[in-house]
Amino acid sequence: MSGDFQKNCNVAEIAAEIKADSFLMASVSGSMRDEALRKISDALAGGKEAIFAANKEDIDAGIQNGLSEPLLKRLKFDQQKLNDCIDGIAGLISLPDPLFQKIFVRELDEGLTLEKVTCPIGVIGVIFESRPDALVQIAALCLKSGNCAILKGGSEAINTNRALFRLIHGAGLEAGIPKGFLTLIETRADTQELLGCHDSIDLLIPRGSNEFVRHIMNNSSIPVMGHSDGVCHIYADKAFDLEKAIPIIHDAKTQYVAACNAAETLLVHRDAAARLLPPLFERLDSSGVTVRGCPETLAIIPAAAPASSDDFAAEYLDFIISVKIVGGIDEAISHINRFGSHHTDCIITEDAEAAERFMLLVDSAGVYLNCSTRFADGFRYGFGAEVGISTGKLHARGPVGLAGLVTYKFKLYGSGQIVGDYASGKRSFKFRDIQPERHI
Numbered sequence: 001m002s003g004d005f006q007k008n009c010n011v012a013e014i015a016a017e018i019k020a021d022s023f024l025m026a027s028v029s030g031s032m033r034d035e036a037l038r039k040i041s042d043a044l045a046g047g048k049e050a051i052f053a054a055n056k057e058d059i060d061a062g063i064q065n066g067l068s069e070p071l072l073k074r075l076k077f078d079q080q081k082l083n084d085c086i087d088g089i090a091g092l093i094s095l096p097d098p099l100f101q102k103i104f105v106r107e108l109d110e111g112l113t114l115e116k117v118t119c120p121i122g123v124i125g126v127i128f129e130s131r132p133d134a135l136v137q138i139a140a141l142c143l144k145s146g147n148c149a150i151l152k153g154g155s156e157a158i159n160t161n162r163a164l165f166r167l168i169h170g171a172g173l174e175a176g177i178p179k180g181f182l183t184l185i186e187t188r189a190d191t192q193e194l195l196g197c198h199d200s201i202d203l204l205i206p207r208g209s210n211e212f213v214r215h216i217m218n219n220s221s222i223p224v225m226g227h228s229d230g231v232c233h234i235y236a237d238k239a240f241d242l243e244k245a246i247p248i249i250h251d252a253k254t255q256y257v258a259a260c261n262a263a264e265t266l267l268v269h270r271d272a273a274a275r276l277l278p279p280l281f282e283r284l285d286s287s288g289v290t291v292r293g294c295p296e297t298l299a300i301i302p303a304a305a306p307a308s309s310d311d312f313a314a315e316y317l318d319f320i321i322s323v324k325i326v327g328g329i330d331e332a333i334s335h336i337n338r339f340g341s342h343h344t345d346c347i348i349t350e351d352a353e354a355a356e357r358f359m360l361l362v363d364s365a366g367v368y369l370n371c372s373t374r375f376a377d378g379f380r381y382g383f384g385a386e387v388g389i390s391t392g393k394l395h396a397r398g399p400v401g402l403a404g405l406v407t408y409k410f411k412l413y414g415s416g417q418i419v420g421d422y423a424s425g426k427r428s429f430k431f432r433d434i435q436p437e438r439h440i
Helices: 011-025 030-046 048-064 069-075 079-094 132-144 155-174 188-194 210-218 242-254 273-286 295-300 309-313 329-339 352-361 419-424
Strands: 102-109 112-120 123-127 148-152 182-185 203-206 232-236 263-269 290-293 320-326 344-348 366-369 406-413 432-434
Touching (some): 011 182, 030 079, 030 132, 030 155, 048 069, 048 155, 069 155, 079 132, 232 242, 242 263, 242 273, 263 273, 263 329, 273 290, 290 295, 295 320, 309 329, 320 329, 329 344, 329 352, 344 352, 352 366
Parallel strands (some): 123 203, 148 182, 232 263, 263 320, 290 320, 344 366
Antiparallel strands (some): 102 432, 112 406
């Protein structure tokens, strides 16, 4: 575990300390949180050589341990990823404070006013994959939203995560933020102990395999928000535009194959297959993508590999895509709702009615028309960054930015009222809504 205040403590003791600090975090002003983010941005820029040296250790170890090329790409933290992190922090600073915002104000009676006001969730435990840039995004989002964060990154990125944590934690303390605002744990044993800290941790956000997320859910009573697999689909309808379709599908598959929003399955209307598949296969093949097709697909592009039944539920995170020809939009929707992971799915069509039907009936956090699934990202949505993607339906859905990291409380301002007067009929409620000032 990292952080001077954690010495000689177990995870439960640390979590209890962080819980105490979370109440202090809830009162930190927006200007102080933004100043801390500025100091963190400066610290990352100034400490880049230490970050890159630590990342080289992780990359070298990953190569020795036989990590695949896509995973090595996720692991790499270079100048471009540092620039992206700094840009993300700048974006967060520019956003309004998500805390202390009045969602509604209602006068229940004269001198009795109810307010619904945003506040932090509290302590958030985030267990994420081997992407060290995710540590920066998560830390910045939790800080901006007034939450304390306990982070567990992938062991493949241990050196990079340590370097990033030291810089971020030190800059936060320098800005006057409570010391428990960020904590890094490192071992599987720490993670298991974390799952039992239901008195101290308010929310868990796991980012990993379906099996891993199920393990978290089955072994903790702490509420869990997140997604498991990213089985994203593109459906090419019969009214598709070829000049749009090929670049969209190519980008969704190849722009970053290791991302959870990369397309894994292409569904093609039977009436569109002969015109779309040959030129698309040529484009994908030239980019090193293996196409695995159903029997009808193989009849049109014999050079493709045969797909098994497992392929249509697979998250490859690699240069592989499965292709299935379907009879129409309803079959496509049914396939997506059955085999997809409710992450992000797209229709390519010029038929407005078909587009609306698809976007209404596909049960996913993101449904797109004529654009790449790779847009499913907090930064690209203008959230500044994201702590992850939620495929659930409660509290937050899709890319989880600041709005997904706050909750609310009810504040009732009275002037001596008692319920007995209203129960007896002596007084009656007026229920007059007042338009609150909104900043988010």
